[in-house]
Amino acid sequence: MFEGLRYSIGKAYARYTFRSHSGEQIQFTGALSTARRVLLLLPESVAAATGVEVVLHHIMQRYSPHYVTIVKRHGILESTKPYAKARLITFSAQDLTRWFLPRNELLQTVKKSTFDVAIDLNLDDALPSAFLCRSSGARIRIGFEKEDADTFYNVQVRARRDNPPSAYQHLINVIHML
Numbered sequence: 001m002f003e004g005l006r007y008s009i010g011k012a013y014a015r016y017t018f019r020s021h022s023g024e025q026i027q028f029t030g031a032l033s034t035a036r037r038v039l040l041l042l043p044e045s046v047a048a049a050t051g052v053e054v055v056l057h058h059i060m061q062r063y064s065p066h067y068v069t070i071v072k073r074h075g076i077l078e079s080t081k082p083y084a085k086a087r088l089i090t091f092s093a094q095d096l097t098r099w100f101l102p103r104n105e106l107l108q109t110v111k112k113s114t115f116d117v118a119i120d121l122n123l124d125d126a127l128p129s130a131f132l133c134r135s136s137g138a139r140i141r142i143g144f145e146k147e148d149a150d151t152f153y154n155v156q157v158r159a160r161r162d163n164p165p166s167a168y169q170h171l172i173n174v175i176h177m178l
Contacts, residue, residue: 006098006099006100007099007100007127009099010097010099010100010101010127011125011127011148013099013101014101014127014130014131014134014151014152015148015151018134018151018152032117032140032175032178034116035063035116035117035140036063036064036067036116037067037068037069037113037114037115037116037117038059038063038067038068038069038115038116038117038118038119039069039071039110039113039115039117039118039119039132039133039136039138040055040056040059040068040069040070040071040086040118040119040121041071041072041118041119041120041121041122041129041132041133042070042071042072042073042076042077042121043076043121043122043123043126043164044073044076044122044126044128044129045076045122045124045126046075046076047164048121048122048123048124048164049076049077049164050164050165051164051165051166051167051168051169052077052121052164052168053077054165054168054169054172055119055121055168055171055172056070056083058172058175059119060083060086062175065083065085065086066085066086068083068085068086068087069086069087069088069089069110069113069115070083070086070087070088070089071089071090071091071110071129071132072088072089072090072091073090073091073092073128074090074091074092087113089106089109089110091106091128096128100127100128101127101128101131102128102131102132102135106132107132107135110132110135110136111135111136111137114137115136115137115138116138116139116140117138117139117140117141117142118132118133118136118138118140118141118142119133119142119143119171119175120133120141120142120143120144120152120153121144121168121171122143122144123144123146123159123161123164123167124146124161125146125147125148130143130149130151130152130153131152133152133153134151134152134153140154140155140178141153141154141155142155142156142157142171142174142175143155143156143157144156144157144158144159144161144167144171145157145158145159155174155178157170157171157174159171
């Protein structure tokens with residue numbers, strides 16, 4: 001009933017949490033070519049997950065699968081056998097607070113590793129993934145352009161949300177340029 005209000009409170013809390021964390025100056029030329037550890041946050045909706053396999057395949061080809069961590073919501077992209085060598089973290093609604101933020105246990109699970117790059121594949125607002133992306137400590141945080149994206153990402157990709165496969169292909173093209 002008050003889902004929109006709770007989401008707004010969670011977003012305000014996230015903005016407050018990261019308000020004084022100004023990002024360091026990053027030289028993006030060759031930034032991804034020197035990266036080793038990647039955090040990949042899969043879409044939280046089934047509709048947006050169509051076409052995400054192309055990004056997964058690209059990341060697994062570009063980086064060693066042993067250094068890739070995939071975070072996914074329970075029930076999304078159930079077949080992860082092709083990516084079995086990557087570390088997989090699955091979360092559900094019980095792992096989120098009433099404000100749609102990750103609980104401490106989920107945050108600590110993600111923070112067990114260090115990351116050079118964090119990529120959020122959610123086309124629309126997904127506060128849990130955006131919060132995990134920012135909390136990961138990755139120098140380069142890539143996400144799609146959306147409201148309050150500056151709070152969470154330092155690289156934003158503009159893409160059409162109505163065509164997820166096209167948006168993900170555009171993301172791969174942007175990754176190639178970095």
